[in-house]
Amino acid sequence: MKIIDRYVFREVSVSFLFCFTIFLVTGLIAGFLPILQKGMEAGLELTIVLFQALISALPGTLVTVAPLSISVGILLGLGRMSSDNEISAIKSSGISIVSLLPPVLALGCVGFLLSLLCTLVLIPKGISEGKRLMQEALTKRIDVGIEERVFFDSLKNMILYVEQIDASTGLMSRIFIRESSQPNEVTTILAKRGKVATDPEGKAFVMDLRDGVILKEDSRGDSTGSLAFRSYIFKYPLDRMSLEKEKKSLEEMSISEIHERVRAITTPRSHDTPETKVFQHRVDIFARILILQRFMYPFSCIALALISFPIGLVNFGKGKLNNVSLGIVAIFAYYALTLAAERAARSYLIYPEMAIPFPPLLFVILSVYLTDRVRSERTPGFVSIFQRAQVRFRR
Numbered sequence: 001m002k003i004i005d006r007y008v009f010r011e012v013s014v015s016f017l018f019c020f021t022i023f024l025v026t027g028l029i030a031g032f033l034p035i036l037q038k039g040m041e042a043g044l045e046l047t048i049v050l051f052q053a054l055i056s057a058l059p060g061t062l063v064t065v066a067p068l069s070i071s072v073g074i075l076l077g078l079g080r081m082s083s084d085n086e087i088s089a090i091k092s093s094g095i096s097i098v099s100l101l102p103p104v105l106a107l108g109c110v111g112f113l114l115s116l117l118c119t120l121v122l123i124p125k126g127i128s129e130g131k132r133l134m135q136e137a138l139t140k141r142i143d144v145g146i147e148e149r150v151f152f153d154s155l156k157n158m159i160l161y162v163e164q165i166d167a168s169t170g171l172m173s174r175i176f177i178r179e180s181s182q183p184n185e186v187t188t189i190l191a192k193r194g195k196v197a198t199d200p201e202g203k204a205f206v207m208d209l210r211d212g213v214i215l216k217e218d219s220r221g222d223s224t225g226s227l228a229f230r231s232y233i234f235k236y237p238l239d240r241m242s243l244e245k246e247k248k249s250l251e252e253m254s255i256s257e258i259h260e261r262v263r264a265i266t267t268p269r270s271h272d273t274p275e276t277k278v279f280q281h282r283v284d285i286f287a288r289i290l291i292l293q294r295f296m297y298p299f300s301c302i303a304l305a306l307i308s309f310p311i312g313l314v315n316f317g318k319g320k321l322n323n324v325s326l327g328i329v330a331i332f333a334y335y336a337l338t339l340a341a342e343r344a345a346r347s348y349l350i351y352p353e354m355a356i357p358f359p360p361l362l363f364v365i366l367s368v369y370l371t372d373r374v375r376s377e378r379t380p381g382f383v384s385i386f387q388r389a390q391v392r393f394r395r
Contacts, residue, residue: 104309307327311327
């Protein structure tokens with residue numbers, strides 16, 4: 001059995017590594033191309049910073065890619081063995097197919113442990129590091145985020161709108177700026193043209209504006225004055241310290257920190273309003289969902305590995321990809337059910353402790369049933385439906 005275990009583990013592991021590499025590289029390329037485009041427009045230094053931000057998001061990609069790769073890898077490995085009648089040879093020698101489960105389960109456990117490390121440690125740290133790097137990129141070349149006919153609101157208390165941008169010179173036409181950093185004053189600037197200027201110290205967002213007007217109004221919207229100009233240097237200070245002291249989001253926290261934050265928010269107070277109580281309830285629900293997801297997302301590696309095991313053992317004849325096709329349908333159903341369960345929990349229809357674990361536990365139970373059917377050589381009903389659909393499609 002050790003020889004067979006090693007053989008099966010090698011078959012599914014090779015397929016898993018192949019799928020994992022393809023999915024991971026595809027995800028990185030898809031995420032890096034827009035970053036590369038913006039970085040090349042702004043300079044090599046910003047490209048490096050943005051790429052570091054992408055790498056910080058890598059653990060989140062791993063959690064998504066790992067279950068898919070494990071499932072497809074098992075389907076490819078066992079499907080190849082089944083189509084080449086190796087599974088039939090093993091059964092004819094008196095070995096139960098259930099004895100082939102340990103190497104498959106071992107691969108699922110490896111994915112579970114790797115994903116658990118990501119959800120509990122690496123992803124929260126990656127989110128914090130990604131926010132820091134994006135803040136650094138913003139302070140280095142803030143003009144990279146400015147696009148034609150799109151309201152730019154990345155800076156607090158400031159909105160910028162540009163009608164047209166010359167890509168070769170960076171010259172902007174028909175500029176609108178609304179700045180409300182002062183508590184009792186709002187400044188609106190309209191300029192025919194302008195350009196983002198460099199700040200040597202990187203402490204301010206600077207624009208060299210030409211041919212425009214500055215409008216002042218109070219907090220009630222009443223005009224307090226106006227001024228026309230031919231040339232005006234607009235400076236908006238970048239308050240880095242306030243950004244650095246910004247509170248962590250729940251996604252950046254460890255489980256103990258989440259519990260501490262939720263306890264501080266949801267502790268009843270005598271002056272709590274109904275709106276405050278609704279907010280506290282939402283925070284509590286969101287935190288419970290987030291904590292459960294950190295365990296259930298890794299557990300999907302085991303759930304999908306188990307459901308892929310009986311599907312991969314079904315012999316569809318010479319078509320080696322038929323097992324994968326049926327498995328993809330199962331994977332799609334799993335993630336559709338997961339999204340539905342999360343939506344139900346967020347909508348307060350079901351307790352998170354019941355909704356979030358439901359999809360993986362259901363698939364584990366379903367895998368036990370399918371494995372028993374395949375072991376006793378009784379074809380599950382949905383496999384027959386799938387085969388008939390294939391015949392009709394080919395016709």
